[in-house]
Amino acid sequence: MLAAVLCFVLSAVWGPLHLASATTYENSSSTGLLDVFQVEAPLRSSFGSSVCEQVIVQHEFAASYGTPYVGSYAPPVNCSFTTTIFNMSIVSAGINYDRLGLLFFGDIEIWRSTTAMPVRTGIFYDYQKDMTVFDTLFRSEQKVIMEMDNIYDSVFTGSYNVTITALYYNDGFESFSPADMIIPISTKSSASNASSVISLPDENATISATIPRNAERAVVSILASGNGAEEFWYTNVPTEYAATFNNTAIYGYSPFREVQLLIDGELAGVSWPFPIVFTGGISPGLWVPIVGIDTYDVPSFEIDISPWLGLLCDGAAHTFELKVLGYDTKTLLGTVGSNWWITGSIFIWVDDHGNQTTSTTMQSVTPEPSFNFTPIITTSSNSSTNTSLWVSLTGQRSLSHTSTITTSSGSRALTWSQELSYLNIQNFTSLGHNETLTQLTSGTSQFSPRTSNTSILTNTYSYPITFYQAVTTPADATEANSTLFAILDRSLLSSTTPILAYLTTPTIYTTPAVLATRQNGSCMYYWNDTYYEFAGAIDPAEGTLGMTEQWFSFEGPGTDGSEVEYGRHVKAIDGYEPALIEDEISATTIAVPDTVFLI
Template identity: 25%
Template sequence: MATFTYAVAGPVPIVSLKHLDPTLPPVLAGQNPTCSLLVLQKDFADTVGSPPASANYTQPRDCPFPWTRVVLELSVSASDLQKDRVAAIWIDGAEVLRTATPRPMAPGAFWRVRKDITRYATLLRRVASGGGGALSMMLENSNDILPGVFSANVSLHFYRGALSPSFRRLAAGFAAHPSIKGLYSEPADLIVPVSNPNGYYRSGFWLRIDNETHVPSTAITIPRNTYRAVLEIFVSYHGDDEFWYTNPLRSAYRHQPLPSNLSTPRANGGFRQVYATVDGRFVGGHIPFAVLYPSSINPYFWSPVAAIGAFDMPSYDLDLTPFLGFMLDGRPHDIGLGVQDAQPFWLVSANLHLWVDAWSDSVQAGLIEYISPPIKMNRNAEWRDKEGQSEINAEGLFRFTGWVSSSKGNLTTQVSQKIKFKGQVEVQNRGSTTQIELQNKERMMVAIQKGHQLLGRVQLYVEAPLQVQTSMVSAAGGALFQKSRLYHQLTEMVTLSEGQAMTTSTLTDRQDAEGSALMHGDAPVWGSGSTKSSYRYKDGSTCYLRNVNTAGGAVMMDTKSASCAAVADA
C-alpha cells in the first residue's frame, strides 16, 4: 500500500493557484515517455469569433510507430481574473479533447489536463508516415470585462515498451461517459471527422445545434471493406441550455423573471438525449452526463478542485456496426447529430472510427434487427406563481443487430441499451428556495458472435445522481446572497468478456459541496465553498483511491492509495 497525504501547514491561503482534477492519471508517476513533443503554444486573449490556433507537426525521429501509449498534455495558466471557458483540441479536424477551464480567482492560476489518446493512433500514424498533420485548439476568450489571458501549451508524449501491468487496461477508459472501446483492443484503422470542414477558417470544427429539430449532418463515404464502425460524439452546452439539468417544466415560465441562474428561459424540463442518425435513421443516443462548469451552482466549489468530468469532458460511443449494410455501397451517407429537447445552443462534433479488412476489397453486411421505439415520457408540473414543482420520467429500450462477412468470418454484432431518467425541480418560498434532484441510469451491452460462439462482450452499467439545494435572499445593489449544497456522483461498472476470460472494473466518483456566495448577475462578488471529492477505481487486483478536501480556495487534504483494501473500505 502506498498512501500520501498533503496537508496545509501554517496560515491557510486565500486561494490555491494550482487547480487539480482528482481522477486516475493516464500513466503512473515514474513511467517516462520515450519522447515528448511540444506542438502548440498560444495566448488566448480576445479570441471570440476567431479561427482556432493551429500548428503543423511532424513525428520525432526517435519515436517511430508503434507506440504503447500516447498521452496528450494541455498546460494552461491565466494571467488574471477571467470567466471559465470551454475549449477543444483537434488533430486534422478530429476532436481528441473537450475541456472546461477553471474560473481563475486570482492572477497566476494554472492547471494541467492529461489524456490518453492512444485511441486516435491512426491520426498520428499518418503523420509518422511522412504526410504531416495539424493540431488545432479553440478557446474563445474575451477581455471586455475581465483582463485574464489564457496561455496554453499542447504537448504529445509517446511511450514504447511495457507499461506497469497495474495500469495496462486504462486505455479502455472510464471517465464519466458510456464507453464501449474496451471491446476493441486495437485502435481503428481510419478516423473520419464528423465536424465543420471549414473549421480552420471559422470558429472551430464543432457544429452548433440551436433546437431539437436541428440535426446538422456531414456526408461521409466509408471504405467498402469496413467491418466495424464506432461513432464517438463530443458535446458541450451553452447559452439557454448551460444549466439544462436544472431546467423546470412549466409552460408559463417562459416569459417570467427567473428566480436564479439555475433556470433557463424556456422551462421545458431537464431531459436531454444526444443522438445520431444515418441518412435520417436513428442509430442510438445517450443521456449526457451533467458536467458542472466552474461557474455552476457556486463558483467557489470549483476552486481549486474541478467538477467531475470538467477537465476531460465526456464523449459518447455508439456502435454503428449493425448499420454497415446501408453504408458499404461506396456512396456518401449523411451522419447527423442531434439533441432532443435542445435549446440554443449545443456544440457537437464526432469521430467515426473505422476498422477495415486488409485482406478484402469489399465486405458484405446486413441489418437483422432494429428496435427503436420512442422514449416513454411522463411529464407532470404543478405551479402557483413562483412556487411549485415539476417532474420528468423517461424510459427507453433500443436494440440493433447486424452481420458482417469479411476475412474474419461472418460476425454478428448486437447492441442493446436501456435508459431510465428522472428529474425533479421544486421551488418554494416565493422562488427563493430551489431543490433539484436528477437520476440517470443506463445499461448497455455490445456482443460479437461467430455463429453460436461468443467472441467478445462488454456490459456497462452507469448511474449518475445529482442533488442541488439553493436558497437566496436579496442584497444591496441588486445582488443576491446564495447558499448552496451539492451532491454529485458517477458510478460505472464494466464487465468485459473475451473468449473464456472475464474481467470487471468499477468506478465511483463522488463530490459533496456546500457554501455561500454573493452574486451580482453571474459574477461572484465574494463567497466561500468547501468540497469533498472521493475517487475510487478497481479493476481486478488494480486499485486507485484519491480523496481531496478543499475549503476557502485551498487544498486541506489530498490522499492517494493503490491499496484495494482502502478502495473497499472507502
C-alpha cells in the same frame, strides 16, 4: 446579469482537463500558484519512460474570441510508439470566467475541456489524457486548431497560458489495432483556420460519407455539451411552465436531453448526457481548489454501428446526422434552446484481406421513449401570483440493432443495444428564487467483442445529482450584496469497457474499469451589480465561503497494461485563503458513500 445569476450565478455564458493527482507530468507548485485540480486516477505507473515527446500547442489565449490558435503537427522522427498521452498545462492570473477549450486535428475534435476560473494571485493545473484511440492521426501531418474564446480587457484580466505536450510510449502490446481511418462529423472548417464545431439547434449536423467496402468494425464517438441557455439544461422545465414566475428566469425545453445519432434517417443510438458542472456553475466557491467531475475532460459517448456495415459497405454515400432533443409535453421529443456544441468522429477498421463486407438483414428495435410528467403549481390565496412550482419527469428508452456480418475471416453476429432510465424532480419556491433538484440518469449498453468466442460486453453507468440553491436579492443591488447559498451532492458510478480503447488495445481491457466518485459541497456566495467595476464577484478570494469534499475509487487497466487500484479522499475550503485541508491517497480502492437526495 441577475437572470444569469438566478440560473446559476456567474456561469460562463460565453462558453465554458484529467489530473493525475498522484503523479503529474510537470509540477508547478513551487511557483506559489494555486493548484486547482481534478481528482483522477493516474493513467500509468510512471510518466518518466516516454520514448519521445513534443509540444503540440503553446499559446496564450487573451482576447481570443473568434481567433483560435492555428499550428501544425508532424509525427515524431525515429520514434516507435503505441501509447500517446497529451499533457495539458494551464496557468492564469487575474479575473475571468471559465472557458471552453476545443482541440482539433484538422476537422476532427480530439479533446474538449473547460478551464478553472482564475484568481488574482494565479492558478495552474496539469491534466493528462490518453489519446491512443486517435493513433492514425498521429502518424501523419495535421493542422492543429484550438479554440478557447476569451474576453480580455480592463475588467477581465485573466488570460490562459496553455501548453499541450504529447508524450509517446512504446508499451509493446501483444495486440495493437487502432482504427484505420477516422471520418469527421463536423463543419469541416479547418481549411479556413476555424474550429469545426457545430452549434445546435441553429445549424445542421449532417454529413454524407462513403464507408470502405471492406470495413469490419465501425464506431461513432460523439462530443456534446450545452452552453449559454443550455449550460444547466437539467434545471429547465417544459416550455409551457417557463413563465410560471414573471420575475425570474427559468429556461424551457424541459430538464431532459437526448443526443441522437441517425444513419440514413434511422436511429442508431443515443446518449442521455452526464450533467457537467463547469467551474462557474451552481456556485464558483465550490470549485476551488477541487474542480468538478469531468471538468477538464468533457466525456465523449460511443455508439457501435458495426451492425450497420452490411448496409454501409455498398460503395454508396450514406448520411450521418447528430441531433439534440428535449422532452416536449405535446410532441414527446422537441427542439432545445441555444446552444449545444457537438461534433462526431466515425472510427473505421478495415479487413485487409476482404473485398466487401456483407450481412444478413439487420434486426432493429427502436421504439419511442416513454415519459411521465407531473406539474403542481401553488398560487397565493391572496392574489393570482404563483408562489411555487413542483415538477416531476421520468423517462425510459430501449433500442437494439443486430446483424450477422461476413468478412474474409468468416461470419459473426454483431449487436448494439441500450437501456436507459431517467428521473428529474424540481421544486421552485419563493417565487422561483429558490430551487431544490434531484436527478438520476442510469443506463446500460451492450456491444459485441472482437471475436465470436467472447461474451457480449456490458457497460453500466449512473449519474445521481441533487442540489439546493437560495438567492436573496436586496431592493438596490448596486448598494448591497445579493447572496447565494448552495448545497450540491452528486456522483458518477460506472463499470465500463470503453469501446474505442478496447478495440485499439484489446489485450489490456480484459476486465471492466470500475469507477465510483462522489462530490458533496456547500457554499455561501456574495455579489452585487457593481462587480464589473470591482470584479469582486468573480474572484473566490472575495465574498465566498465554501467547502467541497470528494471520494474517488477506481479499479481497472492503465495505459501501460498494468492493473490500477486507486483511491483518494479530499476536502477543500474556499474563501480568503483557498486550501486543501484533507488529502488521503490510497493504492487500493476506497468506500464511496452514496449521494443523498434532497427531494
